[in-house]
Amino acid sequence: MTSEAPLVLVVEDEPQLRRILRLTLEANGMRHMEAVNAAEAINRIQEQRADLIIADLGLPDRDGIEVVRAARALTDVPIVVLSARSQELDKIAALDAGADDYVTKPFSTGELLARLRVGLRHAASRVSGTSQHVFKVGELEVDLLGRDVFVRGAPVHLTPIEYRLLVALIDRAGQVVTHSELLKAGWGHGKLDQQHYVRIYVTGLRRKLELDPARPQYLLTEIGVGYRLRAEL
Amino acid sequence: MVTRPLIVVRVAHFAMALLVVVACTVLNWLLIRWLTPTDVAMVYLLGVMVTAVYYERPVSIVAALLSFLAFDLFFVPPTLTLRFGSTQYLITAVVLLIVGLVTSALASRVRREAQTAARAELAANEERIRSSLLASISHDLRTPLAVIAGSASSLRENAERMSLEQQNQLLEIIYQGSLSMSTEVSDLLEMTRLHTGRVTLDRQWYPLEELVGAALERCRAVVGTRAVTVDLPQEMCQLNVDGVLIEKLFVNLIENAALHTPADTPIEIAATREQNMLVVAVRDRGPGLPPGTEELIFEKFERGARTGLSSGSGLGLSICRAIADLHGAAVTARNRPEGGAEFTVRLPLERAPQMPAST
Numbered sequence: 001m002t003s004e005a006p007l008v009l010v011v012e013d014e015p016q017l018r019r020i021l022r023l024t025l026e027a028n029g030m031r032h033m034e035a036v037n038a039a040e041a042i043n044r045i046q047e048q049r050a051d052l053i054i055a056d057l058g059l060p061d062r063d064g065i066e067v068v069r070a071a072r073a074l075t076d077v078p079i080v081v082l083s084a085r086s087q088e089l090d091k092i093a094a095l096d097a098g099a100d101d102y103v104t105k106p107f108s109t110g111e112l113l114a115r116l117r118v119g120l121r122h123a124a125s126r127v128s129g130t131s132q133h134v135f136k137v138g139e140l141e142v143d144l145l146g147r148d149v150f151v152r153g154a155p156v157h158l159t160p161i162e163y164r165l166l167v168a169l170i171d172r173a174g175q176v177v178t179h180s181e182l183l184k185a186g187w188g189h190g191k192l193d194q195q196h197y198v199r200i201y202v203t204g205l206r207r208k209l210e211l212d213p214a215r216p217q218y219l220l221t222e223i224g225v226g227y228r229l230r231a232e233l
Numbered sequence: 234m235v236t237r238p239l240i241v242v243r244v245a246h247f248a249m250a251l252l253v254v255v256a257c258t259v260l261n262w263l264l265i266r267w268l269t270p271t272d273v274a275m276v277y278l279l280g281v282m283v284t285a286v287y288y289e290r291p292v293s294i295v296a297a298l299l300s301f302l303a304f305d306l307f308f309v310p311p312t313l314t315l316r317f318g319s320t321q322y323l324i325t326a327v328v329l330l331i332v333g334l335v336t337s338a339l340a341s342r343v344r345r346e347a348q349t350a351a352r353a354e355l356a357a358n359e360e361r362i363r364s365s366l367l368a369s370i371s372h373d374l375r376t377p378l379a380v381i382a383g384s385a386s387s388l389r390e391n392a393e394r395m396s397l398e399q400q401n402q403l404l405e406i407i408y409q410g411s412l413s414m415s416t417e418v419s420d421l422l423e424m425t426r427l428h429t430g431r432v433t434l435d436r437q438w439y440p441l442e443e444l445v446g447a448a449l450e451r452c453r454a455v456v457g458t459r460a461v462t463v464d465l466p467q468e469m470c471q472l473n474v475d476g477v478l479i480e481k482l483f484v485n486l487i488e489n490a491a492l493h494t495p496a497d498t499p500i501e502i503a504a505t506r507e508q509n510m511l512v513v514a515v516r517d518r519g520p521g522l523p524p525g526t527e528e529l530i531f532e533k534f535e536r537g538a539r540t541g542l543s544s545g546s547g548l549g550l551s552i553c554r555a556i557a558d559l560h561g562a563a564v565t566a567r568n569r570p571e572g573g574a575e576f577t578v579r580l581p582l583e584r585a586p587q588m589p590a591s592t
Binding site for chain 1: 411412415435437438439440442443444445446447449450461463465469471476477480586588
């Protein structure tokens with residue numbers, strides 16, 4: 001990432017929402033540009049390099065998921081989609097099409113900004129080719145070189161599948177990771193009828209990592225979509 | 234009243250008329266030794282009546298004519314010849330026809346009346362739902378809207394005369410009001426979706442721990458700092474359910490407990506196995522339910538009059554009921570002997586799929 005303020009493309013047809021996003025982004029030191037429909041969004045992405053894209057899934061001319069797909073074909077910048085609640089299938093479709101994360105409307109701008117920062121951070125470490133060798137959140141510490149996991153300083157033994165799932169979540173810390181991505185990470189395939197494998201192993205992981213597995217602090221469930229490992233508490 | 238044209242009447246009905254006549258003929262044929270010609274005609278009469286009760290007029294006319302033909306052909310000597318010229322059995326033909334016509338007229342009037350009554354009841358029912366829906370919308374959406382508009386206009390007009398603290402209070406009121414409206418609208422949509430039968434369950438295997446954990450995470454803000462204890466069976470319990478809906482069910486029960494009890498009282502979530510049922514209870518230490526309302530609170534738009542603390546749409550619990558019904562589960566409420574309310578969900582447990590050998 002350049003030292004310049006990041007440039008955010010907002011793809012949103014609702015003028016008031018565009019206005020809120022503009023004010024929020026400016027207040028948080030980001031530059032912004034706008035597109036009011038899918039066609040304009042794709043033009044914008046071709047014309048000028050944005051550092052991040054916020055795309056509403058409900059656009060007047062085309063499905064927002066198509067914007068995500070088209071954008072992903074052109075650029076690898078983070079894409080965060082805005083979607084309504086109880087549209088889990090749309091969220092999964094957007095993630096499969098290449099979105100990095102989503103925010104459910106009505107969203108607090110704090111939540112949105114947190115997602116944007118996580119996206120920018122992942123993009124930055126991808127560009128610089130550097131990734132941390134130690135992941136740390138709360139009292140959970142993972143040494144990715146030594147493959148060691150510590151909770152409250154004490155070593156924890158994970159099975160190989162549990163470890164692969166944890167690493168996949170760390171790679172995308174702070175972002176949602178879908179069941180099929182985790183199936184691929186843990187078992188090498190994404191057969192959707194085996195999603196319950198992931199759920200059982202994640203439950204096992206929680207029992208090893210969380211203080212109270214029924215009230216997880218680190219490994220959050222996004223029901224119907226996947227899991228999110230908190231990047232910070 | 235619109236009469237249906239003959240061609241629209243289903244061919245199947247005419248086939249049934251033919252079948253009835255054939256059945257009567259066979260019956261008469263078998264019993265002919267014991268029957269007088271009048272008895273034979275009576276059997277046909279019965280057939281025509283039965284046909285006329287169930288089918289429209291054209292079908293009963295056909296049944297009457299076929300019956301007369303069969304009677305004439307097989308039972309009036311000389312048999313196997315038609316003798317239209319004879320007046321002897323003309324009366325039989327006319328009576329068959331009249332009975333068919335009168336019966337079908339009476340039966341179709343009864344059918345029409347039943348249909349009209351059913352339609353009227355359906356309309357009344359829809360009207361009742363619509364009016365309570367409107368009442369609910371007008372109260373539950375207009376109240377937060379009034380609060381939001383009021384706070385916003387106060388900020389716009391008086392901001393310079395207010396302290397930052399006062400301004401922030403108004404902003405918080407606007408934010409909370411809009412969140413509650415948003416919940417309201419989602420609940421209304423969810424309720425409509427669940428009750429119009431447009432929901433297909435996406436059943437998958439979920440560990441109970443995950444469903445409860447996800448629900449608690451979503452209730453974080455409502456629950457606040459109060460003590461929440463979770464007591465689940467140690468061995469992993471898997472449920473074959475629509476995870477999004479069951480999470481919603483738990484969220485609604487937890488929110489219900491949080492909204493209707495004082496902020497410093499604890500909430501307990503406990504699950505136990507009972508034979509092939511999983512029983513999940515959400516218990517509170519609030520004022521409990523008014524006696525006799527344990528079932529009523531699951532009705533649509535029934536707002537808890539439990540305390541002055543209540544807010545929320547009054548749809549939450551009826552959404553729980555609808556979700557439970559879809560899963561073949563039961564959700565019930567009772568007052569705890571030691572004080573507070575207890576909401577219980579009984580979910581059927583099925584044999585969970587085996588995991589492949591772990592690596």
